[in-house]
Amino acid sequence: MREKSCKVRTIHDWLKDKLQSRELAHPRCQQIASEIFDLIYDVSQGRAGDAHLASIFDLSDHLTSEGMPPACRRLGEEISNRVQANREVFESHIQTHTCPTGDCPMLTPAPCQMACPAGIDIPTYIMLIGQGRYAEAIEVIRKDNPFPWICGLICTHPCEFMCVRGRMDSPIAIMDLKGFTSEKAMSAMEYGNPPKMPDNGHKVCVIGAGPGGLTAAYYLALQGYQVTIIEALPVVGGMMMVGIPRYRLPREVIDREVNMIEELGVEIRLNTRLGEDVTYTDLAAEGFAAYLIAVGAHGSYKLMITGEDDYPEVISAVDYLRRVSLGDHRRPGKRVAVVGGGNVAIDAARTSLRLGCEEVTILYRRTHDQMPAHSEEVVEAEEEGIQFSYLTIPKEIVGENGHVTGLVCVRAELSEPDDSGRQRPVPVEGSDHELSVDVVIPAIGQEVDSLGLDDFNEVDWTRRHTLRVNTVSMQTHQAGVFAVGDAVTGPATVVEAIAGGKKAASAIHRYFEGIPQPELPPVPVRRSRTDYFTLPASLKMDLKRPEMALLGNERRRITFQQVRLGMADMQAQNEAKRCLRCDVCIRCGRCVEICRDKMGVEALKLGYMDFDNPGPTDLKIAAERCIACGACATNCPTDAMQMVDKDGERVLSLCGTVLNRLKLEYCETCGAVLGPARYHDYIMRRVKEISPSLVGKRICLDCARRDSGKVHAEIVPPNERR
Amino acid sequence: MSKYFLFQDQKKCIGCMACVVACKSRQGLPRGPQPCLVVTVGPQWVGEQPRTAFTFMPCFHCENPWCVAACPTGAMHQRSEDGIVTVDPDLCVGCKTCISACPWGAPQWNPETGKAVKCDLCHDRIKAGLKPACVTVCPTQCLYFGTPDEIPEVRRERYARARAQEN
Numbered sequence: 083m084r085e086k087s088c089k090v091r092t093i094h095d096w097l098k099d100k101l102q103s104r105e106l107a108h109p110r111c112q113q114i115a116s117e118i119f120d121l122i123y124d125v126s127q128g129r130a131g132d133a134h135l136a137s138i139f140d141l142s143d144h145l146t147s148e149g150m151p152p153a154c155r156r157l158g159e160e161i162s163n164r165v166q167a168n169r170e171v172f173e174s175h176i177q178t179h180t181c182p183t184g185d186c187p188m189l190t191p192a193p194c195q196m197a198c199p200a201g202i203d204i205p206t207y208i209m210l211i212g213q214g215r216y217a218e219a220i221e222v223i224r225k226d227n228p229f230p231w232i233c234g235l236i237c238t239h240p241c242e243f244m245c246v247r248g249r250m251d252s253p254i255a256i257m258d259l260k261g262f263t264s265e266k267a268m269s270a271m272e273y274g275n276p277p278k279m280p281d282n283g284h285k286v287c288v289i290g291a292g293p294g295g296l297t298a299a300y301y302l303a304l305q306g307y308q309v310t311i312i313e314a315l316p317v318v319g320g321m322m323m324v325g326i327p328r329y330r331l332p333r334e335v336i337d338r339e340v341n342m343i344e345e346l347g348v349e350i351r352l353n354t355r356l357g358e359d360v361t362y363t364d365l366a367a368e369g370f371a372a373y374l375i376a377v378g379a380h381g382s383y384k385l386m387i388t389g390e391d392d393y394p395e396v397i398s399a400v401d402y403l404r405r406v407s408l409g410d411h412r413r414p415g416k417r418v419a420v421v422g423g424g425n426v427a428i429d430a431a432r433t434s435l436r437l438g439c440e441e442v443t444i445l446y447r448r449t450h451d452q453m454p455a456h457s458e459e460v461v462e463a464e465e466e467g468i469q470f471s472y473l474t475i476p477k478e479i480v481g482e483n484g485h486v487t488g489l490v491c492v493r494a495e496l497s498e499p500d501d502s503g504r505q506r507p508v509p510v511e512g513s514d515h516e517l518s519v520d521v522v523i524p525a526i527g528q529e530v531d532s533l534g535l536d537d538f539n540e541v542d543w544t545r546r547h548t549l550r551v552n553t554v555s556m557q558t559h560q561a562g563v564f565a566v567g568d569a570v571t572g573p574a575t576v577v578e579a580i581a582g583g584k585k586a587a588s589a590i591h592r593y594f595e596g597i598p599q600p601e602l603p604p605v606p607v608r609r610s611r612t613d614y615f616t617l618p619a620s621l622k623m624d625l626k627r628p629e630m631a632l633l634g635n636e637r638r639r640i641t642f643q644q645v646r647l648g649m650a651d652m653q654a655q656n657e658a659k660r661c662l663r664c665d666v667c668i669r670c671g672r673c674v675e676i677c678r679d680k681m682g683v684e685a686l687k688l689g690y691m692d693f694d695n696p697g698p699t700d701l702k703i704a705a706e707r708c709i710a711c712g713a714c715a716t717n718c719p720t721d722a723m724q725m726v727d728k729d730g731e732r733v734l735s736l737c738g739t740v741l742n743r744l745k746l747e748y749c750e751t752c753g754a755v756l757g758p759a760r761y762h763d764y765i766m767r768r769v770k771e772i773s774p775s776l777v778g779k780r781i782c783l784d785c786a787r788r789d790s791g792k793v794h795a796e797i798v799p800p801n802e803r804r
Numbered sequence: 805m806s807k808y809f810l811f812q813d814q815k816k817c818i819g820c821m822a823c824v825v826a827c828k829s830r831q832g833l834p835r836g837p838q839p840c841l842v843v844t845v846g847p848q849w850v851g852e853q854p855r856t857a858f859t860f861m862p863c864f865h866c867e868n869p870w871c872v873a874a875c876p877t878g879a880m881h882q883r884s885e886d887g888i889v890t891v892d893p894d895l896c897v898g899c900k901t902c903i904s905a906c907p908w909g910a911p912q913w914n915p916e917t918g919k920a921v922k923c924d925l926c927h928d929r930i931k932a933g934l935k936p937a938c939v940t941v942c943p944t945q946c947l948y949f950g951t952p953d954e955i956p957e958v959r960r961e962r963y964a965r966a967r968a969q970e971n
Contacts, residue, residue, distance in 0.1 A: 680877045680897045716898035716918035757904060765905050769873045787909035791843025791859035795814070 088185035089168035090175050094122045096164075100157065111154035114141050118161060125172055126186040128179045128608070135172055138165055170602055179608035184668065187719035191606055192664035194241035194256060199581035200227040201606025204241055204256055205665040207263070209612040212658025214651075216263045217272035222609050223260060224276070227580050228300040229293065229339050231268065232322060234261025235646070236331045238456065238575045246664050249690040250699045252627040255649075255657050262654045268338060275342055279306035284594050287312065287370035289356050292320020293576045294567030295376030296343055297583025298590070303346035305591055310370070311348060314355035317408065320378050321568070322576060324404040325426070327433050328642045357534025372562045372590050375538065375549060376583070379568035380404075381531040385421060385524045389479030395486040396479060399430040399525030406433055415521035417441040419489050421476050422525035423453040426573075428460065430523045431468045436642055443469040443517070445476060447494055447507040462632070466639050471517075475509055479522055488516045528573040538563055548572050555589040555599040556582055564590055611666065614738025615659050619701035622739045625660045628653040662690075663737035667722035669693070673714035673736075683709055683764075685742070704741035709764045710734055710757060732758050749782035751789075756782055806865035806887035808925055809952045810936065815962070816946035819844060819858040823938035823947065827862075830937040831921060837912035839863070839923040840938055860947065862938070863910035863923035865889045871922075874905035880920070883927070890924040893917065 097119050106112045118141045124130040138161070145158025165172060175181060181189035182196065194204040202223055210219035223230040237257050245253030267273040284307050288295040291313035299309040317323045319336040344350060354360050356377075365373070382398035390396055395415055397405075399422070402414070418434045420427045423446035434442045444463075446453060449472050453460060464470070471491075478490040492514050494507035529547055540560035542550040549558055549565040556564045566582030568574055585604055592599055631647040632638075638645055649657070669691040677686045685708035689697025710732045715725040725734045727746060734742040744758035756762070762780075781789070819842055827840045839862065846856035869889050871880045879895035880902050882888070891902070891911070896919040902911040903920060911922040926936035934940065939949040948955055 676897045681899055682876055711899035711901065713897040713899040757900075761901075762904065765874050765901050768876070768901070769870045769905050772868050772870055772873055783903060783909035783912075786907060787841060787861055788843055790908045791841075791861050792845050794859045794861075795843075795845035795857040 088126075088181050088183040089171045090122065090126045090181070091183075091185040093161075093164050093168070094119070094126050097122060097161065105153055106157065108151050108154055111145060111150055111157070114144050115154075115157060115161075117141055118145075122165075125175050126181070127188045128175070128186075130176045132176070134176060135165070135169070170600060174602070174605050177607070178605045180605045182605050187668055187670070189608070190668040190720075191608065193244040193246060194254075195606045195608075195665065197240045197244035198226075198606070199240070199575070199578045200584065201581070201604070202226045202241075203607065203609040203665075205661060205663055206609050206612050208254065208256070208259060208658045208661045209615070209663075211259050211263045212615060212655050212661075214655065216266040216270070217274070219263045220267045220273055221276070223263075225609060226584065226607070227577070228297055228343060229576070229580060230260050231264035231335050231339055232293075232331060233577055233580070234258070234264050235335065236322075236326055237577050240577075246662050246669065246690055247660055249696040250662075254661050255627055255630070258630055258646075258649055259654055259657060262649045265648060273342070275346055276304060278304050278346055281308065282306040282594075284308065284372070285310070285368070285370045286372045286374065286590060287365050287368075288374045288376060290314075290320060290376035290378055290567070290569075291318045291340075291350055291352075292376055292378050292567055292579060293322055294378075294569075294579035294583040294586075295320070295374060296340060297580045298374050298376065298564075298566060298587045299348045299583075300343045300346065301584055301587035302590060303343070303348050305587070307590075307594075309348045310368075311350045312354040312356060312360060312365075313350060313352050314359075314377075315404075315408075316353050318350055318352070320376075321380075324407040325400065325429070327403065327429050327436075328407070329432070329436065329638070329645050330429075332644050355534055357537065362537030372564065372593060373538070374586055374590065375535065375541070375558070375563065375565040375569055376567045376579070377530065377532075377535070377569045379528040379530045379548075379573045381529040382524065383527040383529060385476060385526065387476055387478055389481065389486075390524075393479065393481050393484065393486045393522075395481075395521045397521070397523060399426045399523050400528055402430055402523055403433060406437070411437060413438040414523075415439060415486075415519075417519045418443070418521040418523060419476075419517060419519040420444045420523045420525055422446065422527075423448065423455055424525065424527075425455045425459055426528075427523075427525035428455045428463050428468075430525050432463055432466060434521070434523070435466055435468065435639055438640075439521070441469070442467075443471050443519070445471050445474045445489075445491065445517075447473065447475045448505070449473060449496065452505075462638075462645060465635055473507060475507065476522075477514065480516070486520050486522060487518070489519050489522055490514055490516045528568070530569050530572075541565070546572055552599070554585070554601065554603050555592075556586040557589060557593075557599065562593065564593075608665065614663060614666075614735075616735070616738045616740065617659055618740050619704065622660070623701050625656050627660070628657055663722070666720055667737050668720055670719065672717050672719070673723050676713050676717055677708075681709075681711060681713055683707055683711075685709070686714065688736075701736075701739060701741060704734065705743075708734060708742040708744075709761045710742060710744050711761060711764070727755055747780055749785055750780050751785040752782060754782040754784070756780055806889070806925065807951060808865075808886065808888070808930070809948075809950060809955050810860075810862055810925065810939070811948040811955045812860035813946045813948070814857055814859065816944045817842070817858040817860065818944055819856070820943060822941045822943060823860065826937040826941040827923070830926065833912075833914060833921060834916045837914050837921050839910070839912055839921055860938075861908065861910075862925075863889060864908065865923075865925065870905040870907065871902035871911050874901040876901065880911070886927070888925050888927050889922070890927065891920050891922055893919050896920055 121134050121138050142158045142162040146155045180191045184190040192205050207219040207222045239257040241256045242253040247254050286302055286307050286309050288299050288311040291311045302309050318340045323336055382400050418439045420431045431442045431444050473494045474491045475494050476489055476491050480488045492509045494509050496505040497508050499505050541558040544550050549570050551558050551565050551570050556566050558565050564586045566586045567579040633645050671691045674686045674688050678684045685704045687700040687703055689699045712725040715723045722737050730746055731743045732746055747756045841861045843859045843861055847854040872882055877895045879892045898918040911920045914921045935949045939947040
């Protein structure tokens with residue numbers, strides 16, 4: 083068997099062996115040790131409360147005292163040492179109800195939740211959406227991410243890549259559902275803040291009102307901190323506001339969600355750049371005792387080609403998108419070349435089109451498949467008429483009279499894959515050609531603009547010119563100074579900045595309270611274990627992911643209206659019902675194995691359960707083949723597979739999906755429930771060699787025994803005595 | 805048939821259920837399963853007196869057991885050396901076919917482990933030279949354990965004695 087990597091489970095198994103080895107002859111010792119074992123088992127099952135850990139130590143102290151035999155004392159010490167060494171894991175199991183190693187079946191998180199940088203309890207809120215409980219869904223999301231609406235529109239949704247349903251047909255539309263529920267809750271005026279802790283008198287300054295800084299501010303404000311955010315730009319939201327174009331993320335969405343954070347008492351000072359409008363000394367004088375640097379990565383990499391600095395029409399994508407976001411809607415030119423293959427390049431190109439540029443081309447030095455941009459974005463850009471020129475490397479920007487007239491490029495070929503498997507573009511000699519353009523927008527990467535951060539003289543920088551932090555606590559080398567977001571990671575995603583903001587808020591709280599910082603990265607929290615939807619297997623199979631309605635292409639090309647139009651109520655609720663509930667079913671495959679290899683029934687065809695070699699899935703065949711023996715349910719470590727007798731039927735269901743229902747038969751004598759006929763047929767087939775006379779007899783276990791007891795009784799009734 | 809025989813002298817049995825308790829406790833069973841059971845028959849009038857009989861119902865360890873035939877996993881098996889029918893918990897998947905197949909309801913369901921349990925004639929105790937737990941604890945000594953040729957002929961003797969008194 084695989085070595086277990088969860089420390090709770092390892093100690094659990096070790097103690098179990100100790101108890102079974104009968105080393106502990108002393109009955110009192112055996113009893114205390116088994117009580118400790120029960121407590122550890124509770125921890126691994128997610129049933130432990132706050133007092134469990136203390137009780138474990140208490141009981142192991144009992145083992146070491148009370149004049150116990152030496153073997154017991156040794157055991158007591160060892161238990162205590164082992165648990166103490168892994169205290170953080172125990173506490174995390176108790177508090178988060180999550181075991182990221184997957185060794186504790188009841189605490190194994192869903193892959194979507196593990197994939198989410200913010201660790202949102204996705205299955206829980208999907209279920210709530212399916213039940214139409216939108217405000218509660220928002221409440222669950224906001225425990226881990228204060229921006230459900232924003233993330234519901236523009237998140238890179240790594241969760242959907244891990245979605246198990248994707249191995250069956252297509253992943254759950256997790257992001258769209260989040261956007262949908264936010265819209266619903268917001269428009270019903272049910273989108274609210276959780277209760278706030280009383281003011282604790284500590285002042286924290288956040289530098290930068292982007293997703294990272296705002297998230298930290300939100301969680302700190304909830305804890306009772308007095309938070310002030312200083313922001314260099316005249317708008318809130320950071321890159322969400324000035325990087326992501328309006329047609330993907332409407333401004334009012336950002337405004338509404340930031341308003342919620344301001345409502346908690348967070349002060350946001352706009353147009354306040356550190357080092358220019360306010361200095362570190364000013365801030366220190368105001369009484370801030372902790373700082374969070376969340377300035378983002380608003381600087382741009384340069385193309386490093388001739389002519390780059392000579393013309394006003396060469397403008398970096400970040401600067402360009404910012405200018406447009408802040409209201410400058412002048413057309414930059416007629417023919418635009420955007421250089422780069424990421425999401426920023428696509429945003430710059432689509433924005434140009436909307437400003438009236440006649441011809442917009444994205445130049446990328448590799449191929450379509452290697453583009454880092456999100457495939458949906460690429461498709462939408464293609465639909466709108468953006469041209470793509472792959473395997474093209476810009477070489478020189480040329481112009482006349484101080485204006486750009488063209489971009490000289492060379493064609494490239496991909497090299498053979500190197501050791502890491504990556505193919506490099508190699509210029510083809512003599513392939514120079516000039517594109518006739520009047521605007522060039524480089525979008526090849528961003529870097530941290532460290533202007534104004536010099537006052538934090540002890541913070542350390544990496545080679546990539548990002549802030550060096552402890553990735554668990556987001557602490558920099560300077561005491562009381564923390565950093566998150568793109569300033570730490572380099573250009574990354576909104577949800578990663580949010581994850582960092584949450585970590586930083588917890589670390590800043592620990593900093594003020596004098597609690598040691600954690601050593602292990604945070605573990606996503608299981609917020610609840612919600613009920614399933616009960617629905618027939620055929621419906622579960624047949625529901626399909628809805629196609630998101632998009633704005634008409636003509637409208638998209640000329641306006642900044644939101645492109646994705648959202649879901650209808652019915653669509654959203656049906657989509658939620660497709661969820662396979664991987665927070666409960668851990669896809670260990672025991673049910674499939676037992677049904678196929680042990681019982682020889684092969685009623686479960688759940689190919690999606692195998693991560694490495696997914697096979698076909700057919701939930702419907704269970705109804706044809708399953709004999710309702712219940713071995714799958716008996717052996718399910720998480721009770722995901724259940725078999726219950728209800729309304730005269732034996733019903734087998736997996737996370738609420740009804741796989742099979744068979745009519746029950748009853749004992750001829752006492753009326754107790756027997757299995758269904760198909761189950762008895764199965765048994766009869768197996769025992770027919772022995773006694774065909776049993777066929778057709780329907781009698782329960784108890785009656786069978788009682789009858790046979792009577793047959794063997796030695797009382798002779800009076801009338802038969804003589 | 806197993807090479808051993810577990811015999812109950814019903815005349816002596818007082819229905820105290822000590823055997824039932826000892827059996828459950830040896831196997832560490834929760835509420836529910838009773839690998840051996842004492843079935844109370846009666847009371848019914850026999851002549852002038854109400855009489856109750858107690859029938860001891862363990863597993864009969866059949867020659868050709870239904871439970872073994874029904875078991876799809878090979879967990880239920882008959883030991884070749886002594887014919888004892890027993891269940892291997894490592895192989896049992898809890899499909900309960902043995903329970904449904906047995907005409908006498910000998911295999912029992914352990915809800916705690918999700919597996920079948922049954923009388924195994926305490927083969928570990930036999931191996932250690934002891935008698936099965938039920939036999940050991942019986943206060944009236946109405947249970948006898950041994951090979952068929954060792955079983956006391958109490959019923960024959962009693963019958964003979966009764967006939968002798970009648971004459």
